[in-house]
Amino acid sequence: MKKDLMDILACPICKGDLVLNISKEDEKEIISGTLYCSKCDEYFPIEDGIPNMLPPDLRE
Template identity: 85%
Template sequence: MNILACPICKGDLVLNIEKEDGNEVISGTLYCSVCNEYYPIEEGIPNMLPPDLRE
């Protein structure tokens, strides 16, 4: 978490865990309070693309 930053504003992210396996986060979100944006974590992989570039 120390190396991750919001791709838009470079602000700190807050981890919200929905499902984990040991020390690995399987699903959840990363939240930037500055931009008010959420970045999903699916199958252990965070999608750090800005919202307008996601599917």
Template identity: 65%
Template sequence: MKKDLMEILCCPVCKGDLELEVVRENDVEVLDGALYCKKCNERYPIEDGIPNLLPPELR
């Protein structure tokens, strides 16, 4: 996931702002980590550079 996406992403559940938590990255993108919403306390995983923004009940 490219870090530039953070400017347009929001929580799909409550539309709150997301925080990026990086576990592994390269020069171009975040490879593993999570997106976290403080407003509704949901966490969305990033695996192999792909963020999973499905609500928890649909993952």
């Protein structure tokens, strides 16, 4: 996931702002981490550079 995506990403539940927490990154993109919505108190994982923006009840 590129950091520039943070300009357009919003919480899929409430459309609120997301906070990026990076666990692993390289010089081009974020490899793993989380996106956090403080309004919903929900975390959305970033795995292999792909943010999983599905609501928690629809994730596997």
